[in-house]
Amino acid sequence: MYLVSARDMLRKAKAGHYAVGHFNINNLEWTKAILETAEEQQSPVILGVSEGAGKYMGGFDVVVGMVNGLLKDLDISVPVALHLDHGTYDGCYKCLRAGFSSIMFDGSSLPIDENVAKTTELIKEAHRHGISIEAEVGAIGGEEDGVIGAGECADPAECKKIADLGVDFLAAGIGNIHGVYPENWQGLSFETLEKVKVAVGEMPLVLHGGSGIPADQVKKAITLGVSKVNVNTECQIVFTEATRKYFEENKDKAPKGFDPRKVLKPGYGAIKEMVKEKMELFGSVGKA
Numbered sequence: 291m292y293l294v295s296a297r298d299m300l301r302k303a304k305a306g307h308y309a310v311g312h313f314n315i316n317n318l319e320w321t322k323a324i325l326e327t328a329e330e331q332q333s334p335v336i337l338g339v340s341e342g343a344g345k346y347m348g349g350f351d352v353v354v355g356m357v358n359g360l361l362k363d364l365d366i367s368v369p370v371a372l373h374l375d376h377g378t379y380d381g382c383y384k385c386l387r388a389g390f391s392s393i394m395f396d397g398s399s400l401p402i403d404e405n406v407a408k409t410t411e412l413i414k415e416a417h418r419h420g421i422s423i424e425a426e427v428g429a430i431g432g433e434e435d436g437v438i439g440a441g442e443c444a445d446p447a448e449c450k451k452i453a454d455l456g457v458d459f460l461a462a463g464i465g466n467i468h469g470v471y472p473e474n475w476q477g478l479s480f481e482t483l484e485k486v487k488v489a490v491g492e493m494p495l496v497l498h499g500g501s502g503i504p505a506d507q508v509k510k511a512i513t514l515g516v517s518k519v520n521v522n523t524e525c526q527i528v529f530t531e532a533t534r535k536y537f538e539e540n541k542d543k544a545p546k547g548f549d550p551r552k553v554l555k556p557g558y559g560a561i562k563e564m565v566k567e568k569m570e571l572f573g574s575v576g577k578a
């Protein structure tokens with residue numbers, strides 16, 4: 291199976307009242323774990339790549355080569371999209387050229403007029419290449435922004451303005467946050483989500499910061515039009531915990547325990563478990 295745009299995948303999800311998981315990748319083990327789990331669960335999947343992760347792996351061409359190679363050699367038959375996560379204007383063009391099947395342009399920090407102008411241009415480019423595009427309205431909070439407690443809530447009128455430009459799916463801040471949720475987090479704003487849903491109509495919505503949102507809130511968000519849920523932090527945490535355990539149990543001191551393939555195996559298994567759990571929660575199992 292070749293990489294596919296996320297457009298039809300998410301329209302189908304919206305109509306079927308489930309969501310497709312977007313899982314960020316960091317290396318080969320991560321990517322293989324997610325693709326194998328998607329195949330086992332017969333679930334569509336979106337592989338997310340931030341610009342930082344792309345740079346870490348050597349560049350976007352490396353990422354495209356690795357993912358396409360895995361699709362072929364692992365005989366993956368479920369729909370898979372390779373998506374740029376929180377792309378800059380330049381990053382979007384780089385991914386278009388490298389062969390990504392989906393991009394996100396994050397113009398949320400720009401004044402709305404500039405966000406509109408750049409989003410309009412990139413929609414045209416993305417669609418000319420036959421790939422999907424996500425846009426963002428209302429910055430999504432995170433530790434790096436010094437946000438504590440509540441994430442930002444998007445203005446439904448601005449959401450409509452961006453949705454009407456022709457993006458394929460839209461990320462709207464509804465109190466969600468990137469990274470680990472603080473103790474005093476207020477929860478998702480379903481009031482905002484309902485208003486955004488009314489404003490944008492059939493447009494599939496994206497929930498960023500999907501790690502650590504209680505399951506009942508995620509399920510409710512899906513019933514209110516969320517069709518893509520981004521998961522990153524939780525996979526990182528379980529990977530690191532499993533790897534730490536390997537060393538704490540002195541498994542690296544066992545014969546050949548220093549073999550990197552052995553060292554990384556528990557983390558790989560932990561990601562598989564997490565991805566499976568999320569696919570079950572999002573309702574995407576068997577929807578490939």
Ligand SMILES: [Zn+2]
Pocket residue numbers: 376430468498499520
């Ligand atoms: Zn995000």
